[in-house]
Amino acid sequence: MFIVTILGNNSAVPSNGRHPTSQIVQVNNELYMIDCGEGTQMQLSAFEIKRNRIDHIFISHLHGDHFFGLIALLNTYSLLHRVQPLTIHCHEGLKEIIDVQLKHSGAILNFELLYNFLPNDDSVILQQKDVTISVVQLQHRIQCVGFIFKENPKDRKISKEKIDRYKIPISALLSLKKGFDYIDENGTIIDNQLLTQNALPSKSYAYISDTKYLPELAEKLKGIDLLYHEATFKKEDEVRAAETYHCTTIQAAKIAALAEVKKLMIGHFSAKYKEQHLDEMLTQAQEIFPNTILSLEGESYEV
């Protein structure tokens, strides 16, 4: 299971019923939060997401629409007696922002709050059981990164019928899944390929947060299964997009095409656009990259 749930798809300020940025990435039983705009904890409740299953929060950059909801979420975790540690993956300034608020409110969190400060280069920041998360550097008005979630290589699939035929003991199955050959007590080698089938492919999700148009990103996103790319503006607003270090629908779609991703999801819509504008934005992107979808709040998308 590898799905992305959208909690907020708006940029800058809440408007037209849309919320500032936040997403949940679920990989099997693990939940990860990306960005945490104001009201994210209410969105978690509204969409019945189990917030206690989140142990890692990734903040792409320190513009308010991507982190203003974090301190409130931390406060709520503490008031509701969270005990397990929580790690924030963020730029260093966020620690000062959290610390000063805890200090003045006299709050002591019940749980351990850990920080993993983001590097200045493109590198892996977290290795988990089922997924590996890395950053790519973007170009925005302040330091900003994207996050790539890549499933770890999966186990090869055991062929039950072959296992029975070759009388393979249960104790050997794990090493077979990992691709090792089977050696029986007499030293006879049975080739792994005879006993297993290829593993399912490892899927990948890339979250490209606020950035100016960066064609060189495409190389780093080659073959991504689901690419979320900000498309703050319609194509008509290309000048405004460039001024604010954002992208248009067309630019997001060009990146998707250059990177040959499987699917593109656009979001971070300018607060000025109403509901009906979003359909227009989708159409614009689809002219360049047909397999494009809108990120809609409360919806979950399979990677």
Next chain:
Amino acid sequence: MFIVTILGNNSAVPSNGRHPTSQIVQVNNELYMIDCGEGTQMQLSAFEIKRNRIDHIFISHLHGDHFFGLIALLNTYSLLHRVQPLTIHCHEGLKEIIDVQLKHSGAILNFELLYNFLPNDDSVILQQKDVTISVVQLQHRIQCVGFIFKENPKDRKISKEKIDRYKIPISALLSLKKGFDYIDENGTIIDNQLLTQNALPSKSYAYISDTKYLPELAEKLKGIDLLYHEATFKKEDEVRAAETYHCTTIQAAKIAALAEVKKLMIGHFSAKYKEQHLDEMLTQAQEIFPNTILSLEGESYEV
């Protein structure tokens, strides 16, 4: 016109559809915000309150459920091109909290942000055309105040019929409204009482934020027209209330009775209570002080 609109009536964390604390006090054309929990700007939009008419925000204390929405509101004001100054009446720590967030987000507000740090005694903090606002010190786990809004003395009412009979010129009306006698060109004095009627009484609203039970408050709240008093807990939870420096329904009602206020409004309900508990809380308070109402989100109450 003197009304209070409730934006959030919950304590600690958002729950059961309720939001953390915020209120709007409207005195004629002036809007004042008291406290600004997470999501307050969304509530302003939901209830169609003209946020640009707010020039003063009062923050009772620095627990997150009373201020986490402020930085987001400031950010929105700036992004939506507010130009007129805004004054925050608060404890000093809040400036550091705002400053550090502006610093790391690289934001420069378009408008002037002024601070009026709250005093440690009970005193007037703002004199406006129609209303005077003062603080009363409360006792909570950190420094905390209540706010009292008192309408300034109103003009005496001109009796049109008398004005005509005594042939009073229009130029003299303002001083008559203020209570001065009329002196005609011959030096004849016409007593003000002959020409005017008593002014309407000046109404008062008191917002008693988070506090332990403080009977000595009653003296300071004598004759208040509408008293908002926190009633975080039901009477059964009196021990928990004392531990957390909060009040029960009964304690809030006792203050109202001791102070002989006209009406009591209770709020800041514990996040654990569901809708139906609020009715029970109302009944508890009414047993002590019959003219009690609940503060309900989106509702406006005349002072």
